[in-house]
Amino acid sequence: MPELPEVETVCRGMAGVLEGRRIARVELRRPDLRRPIPADLPARLTGARVTHVDRRAKYGLVHTDRGDVAILHLGMSGRIRLDPDGDEKHDHVLIVTDDGHRLAFNDPRRFGSLDIAREDALEAHPLFAHLGPEPLGNGFNAATLAAALKDRRSPIKAALLDQTVVAGLGNIYVCEALHQAGISPTRLAGSLTRPRIDKLVRAIRDVLARAIASGGSSLRDYAQVNGELGYFQHQWRVYGREGAPCPVCATPVRRMVQAGRSTFYCPVCQKA
DNA sequence: ATGTCCACCTGCTGGC
DNA sequence: TGCCAGCAGGTGGACA
Incomplete structure (x- = not known):
């Protein structure tokens, strides 16, 4: 699914249910995708309010009022299921908002990833430090x-x-x-x-x-x-x-x- | 330093 | 019907 337009679309969909809401619960069904998921990620997100959701390259970014940013990559086969009708195979992570919406990160091949970083260190984050310009931005001409x-x-x-x-x-x-x-x-x-x-x-x-x-x-x-x-x-x-x-x-x-x-x-x- | 290849995974399709 | 080979939207580390 995911090149830039798909990630952008997924981010807009996530923004609709996450922005302004508190995260009530984060459930990791496995400790890793492509890489280990930081063990403290659920604790850092739980109770935080999502300020906004945006995108850098093929990464979805969920910003919280605690100065943390969850960094989501969908790999080859990742997708976000909104308010899923029950569990599906490969639903690896579940996020529940305070108003009851649920987001399931489903990724059969597990080439995706989920990380968390400090907002003020995002630019220098190893994932972003070497990225070129956004093709739809002013830096690309x-x-x-x-x-x-x-x-x-x-x-x-x-x-x-x-x-x-x-x-x-x-x-x-x-x-x-x-x-x-x-x-x-x-x-x-x-x-x-x-x-x-x-x-x-x-x-x-x-x-x-x-x-x-x-x-x-x-x-x-x-x-x-x-x-x-x-x-x-x-x-x-x-x-x-x-x-x-x-x-x-x-x-x-x-x-x-x-x-x-x-x-x-x-x-x-x-x-x- | 560059450029190319492969591994990482699971699922699906098409040919036999 | 079953089995197997080949292919799939990405990335980064190993190699030449």
Whole structure:
């Protein structure tokens, strides 16, 4: 589920039930996900009031009035189930609010994580210290991307997955953005000309914004927080569409493997 | 210092 | 129907 738009959508859903509420109970059903969950996390959250929920890269951040921030990562298969109808397999963490809402963190593959840090130490936290700019923020533009890609000898596909270059893109939206920008995934990152970097920045922003918008449009019924994927996937132009016609030129979409991960692309629209 | 590969897990799908 | 191989939205540490 989770690249930046999905995490953003989940955070908005969590904000709706958590902001302004006190956390009444935190239940850890296992001591670890990808990493150990800090043993003092339940005590630090219980009784605290949630001031706000936001996002950095693919991390959801739950801020409390005690100066703590719970840091949530959904990994590959994580989702938040709001007011679940009973327990489900892989509901690893349960958070209950003072007004009775329940949030279950469900993650079959357990590549996700749950941490807690002090608010004032967040920037320096090892998880965040090396992250690149937010792709939808002011710190991300043609100048900063050009600087980050300069001299890089890896394919642009791999460079965009590097969270130190830009924070929050994953396999799906990198494929989609490269298609929209008409750039071949094998193109060496450092060889992109400025006009094409310009186009790439606009494509990245546009793809992410559209994905968030379509997630947000059905947020009222908490479909995202409840975990079902299928909302932006119908708008994917290349991802997961091997053999299907490119929506621009009708050439069959191809799949290749780069750095062990599938890349979907149009061989005509993305020549160089 | 860079770039690439693999491990970490479970579940699902498609081919035999 | 069952079994097995292959694949899946991420990340960071081990290697060249």
